Amino acid sequence: MKEWSCIDDNMMAYRQEVRKLEDKFEGLELSHVLRHNNEAADRLANFGSKREAAPSDVFVEHLYTPTVPHKDTTQDADTHDVAMVEADWREPFIRFLTSQELPQDKNEAERISRRSKLYVMHESELYKKSPSGILQRCVSLEEGRQLLKDIHSGICGNHAAARTIVGKAYRQGFFWPTAVSDADKIVRTCEGCQFFARQIHLPAQELQTIPLSWPFAVWGLDMVGPFKKAVGGYTHLFVAIDKFSKWIEAKPVVTITADNAQDFFINIVHRFGVPNRIITDNGTQFTGGVFKDFCEDFGIKICYALVAHPMSNGQVERANGMILQGIKARVFDRLKPYAGKWVQQLPSVLWSLRTTPSRATGQSPFFLVYGAEAMLPSEVEFESLRFRNFREERYEEDRVDDLHQLEEAREAALIRSARYLQGLRRYHNRNVRSRAFLVGDLVLRKIQTTRDRHKLSPLWEGTFIIFEVTRPGSYRLKREDGTLVDNSWNIEHLRRFYA
Structure with a gap:
C-alpha cells in the first residue's frame, strides 16, 4: 500500500x-x-x-x-513551562514612524505603511488620530482590557453595555485595535450582568403543535382559582377541554386534592369514554399517586407540560381565559362587585362556549360532538326559521341523517384545523431567534417564585448544567453537585452562562 x-x-x-x-x-x-x-x-x-x-x-x-x-509525543521529552506572550501591536508602527523600517512580508509592509498615516509619535509614545480630531494614546492589549474592566465595573462603573464602555475609553483618549471584541467578552462573562440580564422574549424554537386525532382522544386538564368563596364554599374550578372538538368541561371544588381531580375526570370518562392521553401541568393534584393510579388503571397516558410554560398546554389555558372572561361580566354588580355567585353563572358560560363556532374547526363544539347545532332559547323565543320548520314526524329520520354525515364533517374540521395550525406555525416562526444548548453547557434559570423577592433581587439563579435534551427546546438540568432538578424546563426560562 x-x-x-x-x-x-x-x-x-x-x-x-x-x-x-x-x-x-x-x-x-x-x-x-x-x-x-x-x-x-x-x-x-x-x-x-x-x-x-x-x-x-x-x-x-x-x-x-x-x-x-x-x-x-511529549511524554518522553523534557517538560518546560512556556509562557505565552502577546506581541505588542504597536511595535511595527513605531519602527516605521521612527526609522522607516517595514516588515519583510510585502503584504504586511503595505498594510503598515498605509495604516501608519493615522498614527503619530509624540514624546516617544504612539498616538492615533481619531475621527473627532483628538489624539488617542495607543496602549497594549492587556492595558486596554484592564481599562475596560475599570470602566465597566470599577469605582465609577455601572456595568454598562459593551458599546458604551468602548465609547468611554475612546473619549478618554485611549486606543487599541481589539477594544470592541474585548468589551464584548468582558460584558458577556460578567457575573453581575448575567444574573441581572433581561429575559429574551423572542421564541427560541419553531412552534411545535399537537396533532389532532379524533374527538375525546386527547384532553387538556387544568385548575383555575382562587375565586371569591361561593355558596357551598367553592373556591376553585377544574377545567378540561377536548383537543379536537374544543368541548369544555368544568367543575367547582372546595379543596384542590387528587381525589377531587379523579372524581372530575371519572365523570368525563363516564360521558365521553376513555381518552388516550391527558395533557396537564405539574400541580400536586395531578402528579400525586391517586391520580396517576387512576390513569394507569384506565390505560390513560399522562403528558405533563413544562414548568412555568403554559404554552405547552395552550388550549386549556385559552379555555380558562374564556371562562373567566364570561364569569367576570355575568357576576359584576356595581353595588356589590365580584359577588360570590360565580358558581350559578358557570353553566350559562359553558353553554355559550359550547355553542360558539371555533376559528380552528369552523364548527361549534356542540355540532362536532352531536352532529347538529343546539336549539338556543333565543331561537324559541323569537321563532327562528329552524324552529318554525320543525316537524316531529320527520325528526328521527333527520337526526339519523345528521349522524351519518357527522364523520364527514369531522374530517373537514380536521383538515381545516391542520391549515389553521400551519398558519400559526408560519406566524410564530417569523420571529424565531434560534437558540439551543448542548449536554454539559452551563445555564442560568429564571427565578419563578416571588417569595422573599425585592427590587434588588437577581432575575436568574444557578448555575445549572444541561443534563439531557428531552425534546427540542426542553431540557433536564442538574446542579453543580450532580443532583438532578425535577421536571423539564423550556429554553424560554434558561440563559447561557459564560464562565
Whole structure:
C-alpha cells in the first residue's frame, strides 16, 4: 500500500490504526470525492460546528474523546513551562514612524505603511488620530482590557453595555485595535450582568403543535382559582377541554386534592369514554399517586407540560381565559362587585362556549360532538326559521341523517384545523431567534417564585448544567453537585452562562 503523508501530527494515530486493519482485507481502494459531489457531508460538518437544534431527520451523537487514542509525543521529552506572550501591536508602527523600517512580508509592509498615516509619535509614545480630531494614546492589549474592566465595573462603573464602555475609553483618549471584541467578552462573562440580564422574549424554537386525532382522544386538564368563596364554599374550578372538538368541561371544588381531580375526570370518562392521553401541568393534584393510579388503571397516558410554560398546554389555558372572561361580566354588580355567585353563572358560560363556532374547526363544539347545532332559547323565543320548520314526524329520520354525515364533517374540521395550525406555525416562526444548548453547557434559570423577592433581587439563579435534551427546546438540568432538578424546563426560562 502507498505511503500517506499527514498534515497534522494527530492524524498519525489514525493512519497507524488503518495500517493495523489493512491486513484483514483482500484489497483496499481509496477514492477522492470532489467537493461538489460531497455536499451532504459538508452540510453535516458545518452543522456540527454550530450550536443549533438538530433537524428531525438528523441523529446526533456527541463524542467527547477521540475514537483513536492519540499518542502523547511529549511524554518522553523534557517538560518546560512556556509562557505565552502577546506581541505588542504597536511595535511595527513605531519602527516605521521612527526609522522607516517595514516588515519583510510585502503584504504586511503595505498594510503598515498605509495604516501608519493615522498614527503619530509624540514624546516617544504612539498616538492615533481619531475621527473627532483628538489624539488617542495607543496602549497594549492587556492595558486596554484592564481599562475596560475599570470602566465597566470599577469605582465609577455601572456595568454598562459593551458599546458604551468602548465609547468611554475612546473619549478618554485611549486606543487599541481589539477594544470592541474585548468589551464584548468582558460584558458577556460578567457575573453581575448575567444574573441581572433581561429575559429574551423572542421564541427560541419553531412552534411545535399537537396533532389532532379524533374527538375525546386527547384532553387538556387544568385548575383555575382562587375565586371569591361561593355558596357551598367553592373556591376553585377544574377545567378540561377536548383537543379536537374544543368541548369544555368544568367543575367547582372546595379543596384542590387528587381525589377531587379523579372524581372530575371519572365523570368525563363516564360521558365521553376513555381518552388516550391527558395533557396537564405539574400541580400536586395531578402528579400525586391517586391520580396517576387512576390513569394507569384506565390505560390513560399522562403528558405533563413544562414548568412555568403554559404554552405547552395552550388550549386549556385559552379555555380558562374564556371562562373567566364570561364569569367576570355575568357576576359584576356595581353595588356589590365580584359577588360570590360565580358558581350559578358557570353553566350559562359553558353553554355559550359550547355553542360558539371555533376559528380552528369552523364548527361549534356542540355540532362536532352531536352532529347538529343546539336549539338556543333565543331561537324559541323569537321563532327562528329552524324552529318554525320543525316537524316531529320527520325528526328521527333527520337526526339519523345528521349522524351519518357527522364523520364527514369531522374530517373537514380536521383538515381545516391542520391549515389553521400551519398558519400559526408560519406566524410564530417569523420571529424565531434560534437558540439551543448542548449536554454539559452551563445555564442560568429564571427565578419563578416571588417569595422573599425585592427590587434588588437577581432575575436568574444557578448555575445549572444541561443534563439531557428531552425534546427540542426542553431540557433536564442538574446542579453543580450532580443532583438532578425535577421536571423539564423550556429554553424560554434558561440563559447561557459564560464562565
